Amino acid sequence: MSLVLDILSWALMVTGGVFCLLSGVGLLRFPDVFTRIHAASLGDTLGAGLILLGLLLQAGLGADLVGIKLVLILVFLLFTSPVATHALVQAALLDGLKPWTRDGRPTEGSLNPDDPAEDDAFIRDARDGGRR
Amino acid sequence: MEATASVFVLVTMALALARAVRGPTVYDRIAAVNAFGTMTVLVLVLVGFLTDRPEFEDIALLYGLINFAGTIAVLKFVKYSSLAGPQEPRPAAPRAEGRR
Amino acid sequence: MKHALSLFVGLYVLWLLLSGHWDDPLLLGLGVTSAALTVFVAWRMEGLDHEGVPVAVVLRALAYWPWLLWQIVLSNLAVARCVLNPDRIAPRMTWVPVSQSTDLGKVILANSITLTPGTISVQVDGGHILVHALEPGSIHDLFGGEMDRRADWVEGSLDRPAQADRTTDPTTGGA
Structure with missing residues (x-):
């Protein structure tokens, strides 16, 4: 039983490690910041998740709280990483970076910063702060 | 077997560091450093298991939260040149496509 | 209380x-x-309301998570294929309609979109979310609306806030 558990946890950890590695490779290979962030989220989600799951199989949800803390680390990662990603992408767009596209044309949707109907105080502040 | 995963994660950290050095925009660097921080959390947990010291998990937990707060703080600083939010208008600076 | x-x-x-x-x-x-x-x-900080501490949502969110985790696995595989073969990527950024009525519901959906690799929500504006996607396929899935329906279900346990709650002007900072 313990051997099966060991093999399973080893497989999970190596798969997670491979996903982390792919996220690093994507970070280097992709053409612009927006696509690179997609690659980075690879390691934040499945990479971290599989490694922590593999360790969880080793530790078990025992009385020494090691397993609970692993779950908490994963939960915190899953809650914080989308917020950081979203803030990063929005800041990059507000700063005037144009997303890379395959045919070089602009994307069909944009932040449309000149729209006066924009009712987001934070965006407006950021834009005015950046414009002046 | 934690060692195998650690090697993968350490290589990823090196790749993220390469992206942080190469840039080209400041947002590439922030994204790379954020990914680097996530990998640091994983390395901390893995080393804790390798050396049989569960205290490392508490450090990893804290590091994950500080990594998030740090990313947001750096973004805010880049955006406003201040951690307190938009204040005085800054003198106009020529910006072609994002800051370097 | x-x-x-x-x-x-x-x-x-x-x-x-x-x-x-x-x-x-x-x-x-x-x-x-x-x-x-x-x-x-x-x-x-006036964070003690249905948005700051969404008690009612937590239980339904627990039922929503397994499906979300499965979606994360699927989209991870798609992005991993893109990393191995960068010729596959064709980034798009477009506005996707959403059906959530409360701000919390929109946040749940936008966070789910960002959490699945391959799609990032950039901006929420009224009934639409601006989404950047690595592959055209993943944005087709969003237009299909499966995730929207499920986030709607999670949001459904909310007692819908009174209309007065939503007319506060963000520029005056509310209270």
Whole structure:
């Protein structure tokens, strides 16, 4: 039983490690910041998740709280990483970076910063702060 | 077997560091450093298991939260040149496509 | 009051899980103190409402998570294929319609979109979310609306806030 558990946890950890590695490779290979962030989220989600799951199989949800803390680390990662990603992408767009596209044309949707109907105080502040 | 995963994660950290050095925009660097921080959390947990010291998990937990707060703080600083939010208008600076 | 109490209980359980000392009166007392202090700060920041402490949503969110985790696995595989063969990528950024009526519901959906690799929500504006996608296929899935329906279901347990709640002008900062 313990051997099966060991093999399973080893497989999970190596798969997670491979996903982390792919996220690093994507970070280097992709053409612009927006696509690179997609690659980075690879390691934040499945990479971290599989490694922590593999360790969880080793530790078990025992009385020494090691397993609970692993779950908490994963939960915190899953809650914080989308917020950081979203803030990063929005800041990059507000700063005037144009997303890379395959045919070089602009994307069909944009932040449309000149729209006066924009009712987001934070965006407006950021834009005015950046414009002046 | 934690060692195998650690090697993968350490290589990823090196790749993220390469992206942080190469840039080209400041947002590439922030994204790379954020990914680097996530990998640091994983390395901390893995080393804790390798050396049989569960205290490392508490450090990893804290590091994950500080990594998030740090990313947001750096973004805010880049955006406003201040951690307190938009204040005085800054003198106009020529910006072609994002800051370097 | 309901929100303050549930936040306090949640924080204290977190304290107990992280400390691991359940027989030391000093540590238990310090836990009560710091949890109470955090609730006080949250109250001062006016975070103690249905958005800051969404008690009703948590249970449904637990049922939503397994499906979301499965979606994360699927989209991870798609992005991993893109990394191995960068010729596959064809980034798009477009506005996707959403059906959520409350801000919390939109946040749940936008966070789910960002959490699945391959799609990032950039901006929420009224009934639409601006989404950047690595592959055209993943944005087709969003237009299909499966995730929208499920986030709607999670949001459904909310007592819809009164209309007055949503007319506060963000520029005046509310209260």
